[in-house]
Amino acid sequence: MNLREFTETVDRETKEMSREELWLLVHSLVRKMPKEAREEFLDLIGRVRKIETEDGDIHVLARERDREDIHALVTRLEGQFHEIEKGTLALQADGYEDYSSGYWDSDWVYEYEDPKGIGQIFEQADRLIQHCVNEGFYEEAVKLFNLTVGTEVYADDGGDGITLGLRELVREHLASVDCEGLIMCGLYAVYQNTEPEKRAQELYNYLNNTFFTGTRLEAMLSVGREELEGQEMFWKSWIRLLTDKPGDTAGGYLEEAVLFQCTEEEMIEAAHKAASLHPGLYLAVVERLAENDAACALDTGRTALKEVDVTYKIRGSIALATAEAALKTGERKLAEQCWLEAFKSDTTAVNYLRIAAECEKPELYRKELMQAIHSCQPFSNDSYSGNSDYGHRYESYRETSRNFIDDKEKFLLCFLRGDFDAAMEKCTKVKKGLGWTGHVIKCGIPLFLLLLLQSDTLSAGCREQLKTVVFEMRFQKENYEKGLYKEAESQEKSVKHEDMDILEEAFSKWKARQVISADQAEKYLVQLNRLIDMRVKAIVSGQHRRHYASVAALAAALGEVKESRGESFAKDRILLDYRAEFPRHSSFHAELRAYGMPNTKKR
Numbered sequence: 144m145n146l147r148e149f150t151e152t153v154d155r156e157t158k159e160m161s162r163e164e165l166w167l168l169v170h171s172l173v174r175k176m177p178k179e180a181r182e183e184f185l186d187l188i189g190r191v192r193k194i195e196t197e198d199g200d201i202h203v204l205a206r207e208r209d210r211e212d213i214h215a216l217v218t219r220l221e222g223q224f225h226e227i228e229k230g231t232l233a234l235q236a237d238g239y240e241d242y243s244s245g246y247w248d249s250d251w252v253y254e255y256e257d258p259k260g261i262g263q264i265f266e267q268a269d270r271l272i273q274h275c276v277n278e279g280f281y282e283e284a285v286k287l288f289n290l291t292v293g294t295e296v297y298a299d300d301g302g303d304g305i306t307l308g309l310r311e312l313v314r315e316h317l318a319s320v321d322c323e324g325l326i327m328c329g330l331y332a333v334y335q336n337t338e339p340e341k342r343a344q345e346l347y348n349y350l351n352n353t354f355f356t357g358t359r360l361e362a363m364l365s366v367g368r369e370e371l372e373g374q375e376m377f378w379k380s381w382i383r384l385l386t387d388k389p390g391d392t393a394g395g396y397l398e399e400a401v402l403f404q405c406t407e408e409e410m411i412e413a414a415h416k417a418a419s420l421h422p423g424l425y426l427a428v429v430e431r432l433a434e435n436d437a438a439c440a441l442d443t444g445r446t447a448l449k450e451v452d453v454t455y456k457i458r459g460s461i462a463l464a465t466a467e468a469a470l471k472t473g474e475r476k477l478a479e480q481c482w483l484e485a486f487k488s489d490t491t492a493v494n495y496l497r498i499a500a501e502c503e504k505p506e507l508y509r510k511e512l513m514q515a516i517h518s519c520q521p522f523s524n525d526s527y528s529g530n531s532d533y534g535h536r537y538e539s540y541r542e543t544s545r546n547f548i549d550d551k552e553k554f555l556l557c558f559l560r561g562d563f564d565a566a567m568e569k570c571t572k573v574k575k576g577l578g579w580t581g582h583v584i585k586c587g588i589p590l591f592l593l594l595l596l597q598s599d600t601l602s603a604g605c606r607e608q609l610k611t612v613v614f615e616m617r618f619q620k621e622n623y624e625k626g627l628y629k630e631a632e633s634q635e636k637s638v639k640h641e642d643m644d645i646l647e648e649a650f651s652k653w654k655a656r657q658v659i660s661a662d663q664a665e666k667y668l669v670q671l672n673r674l675i676d677m678r679v680k681a682i683v684s685g686q687h688r689r690h691y692a693s694v695a696a697l698a699a700a701l702g703e704v705k706e707s708r709g710e711s712f713a714k715d716r717i718l719l720d721y722r723a724e725f726p727r728h729s730s731f732h733a734e735l736r737a738y739g740m741p742n743t744k745k746r
Contacts, residue, residue: 220287224294253305272287391539397421459486462626467626492559499653520545522549575681576681584674604696604699604739618645623645623649684725
């Protein structure tokens, strides 16, 4: 139940309650109220009673006197902020290099002095803004709020100087201001001081500034002493405005507004209207609907998959959320089709592996998977620009980012679809044992070792190869399990599993469906033996100590694979041979022992 539904329900239920019933309700709420909220609740009672009992004429006179006093204070602070803007009031800055992180990792650090009391000016303004909001002087609050968040302070460092905004002043302990609380007070005042038909655009102008990053507009509703009027009109115009504004800033506020203020029917309609600029709203709506009505979430998700551009990566996330709704309703075939749609829009090895390992008959989708791979655009530096200078802030467009595929992903997909000869050919193009960083061989060799291993358990060397695959594939448990709805008991067990455990399980399911002839396996083992030997010798002879552990793991894994295929004591022989070849490299010997090399020293 969102805030709007909750508020309307409470208003409806309490409207006809008697005085005694209301007293009992308040008494029950007070008994359950957390300690930290009690003072605020008492203050609220005091403000409500003051509004109800003040004499009209006396209140008007007192209010006018208060306005005069506030006006005088605002005028004085305006003058001080003007002096700050001119640089008449400035900070003193002393910069120096900080070598605490090491000689080669120095950082330029500033220490500030505030002889003019600039931080106190910002603190006074903050307190006065809160007072203005509490007393209903919204015009004065807005004027002072704009100065407080918009004024930059000049700091003289003996050179060109630097400027600090309010957040920098707070971070440097030059001013004690709760920036988030100030923002809520200021936006509340802006709302109250703006004509109803202009409120949405005016608030958007503020929120599109970097100072307001992370602000939740919903929190503004509970700031002042008065309930905001015209909320229904505002939220409709706010949603309408954001629907036509590009960028993630507008998308984030649109999602917040729709989820907290709309009914289910209104959510679906809003997502439909925003599909081209803000497809992320469809994802949020499907996930929200799935909490209570999986069938409705499934219908909405299937509609979204038709309306959202297939080249948007976020459509893949929508497809996985829809798959979970399908599994909740027992529609297994629909879920598998959604996994396929996720791969079409987000062509990654993880999304492919989900289909290959979890589908009952993955071969049915082979043609469409191949078409998706071939139609996916290759990645380049010019392929995607996630940011653009839009409005007041450097705006990002993550929710409309396109689906591209890089060389590593191509290699992983080549391997997973069973084209092992082509994958091995890419690995064997490497002719030297060094310079492997960024090359597909870094994940190719571990994948082939795991493929050829004929054992249900992973020993130390092969387990290290699985760890490498997790890193190179960018495999994360939560990403793989999206779209795989599990019962509560299964979810509880899954929480205890790590990324490696989930990948090992998925890889085993995938491997069980692969067919490799004995001749193929022997050919791949010969090539792996040559590549690993080349790598070990290049690393150890070059004394690249940071990589000793990784090549020891490769040698151990090769031995483990050979032993699993019937070659007795292959691991011991391989590790001992390398120790004999490099008799003076004690650090390398230590790594070999860590991966199981027997200790043959005389006792």
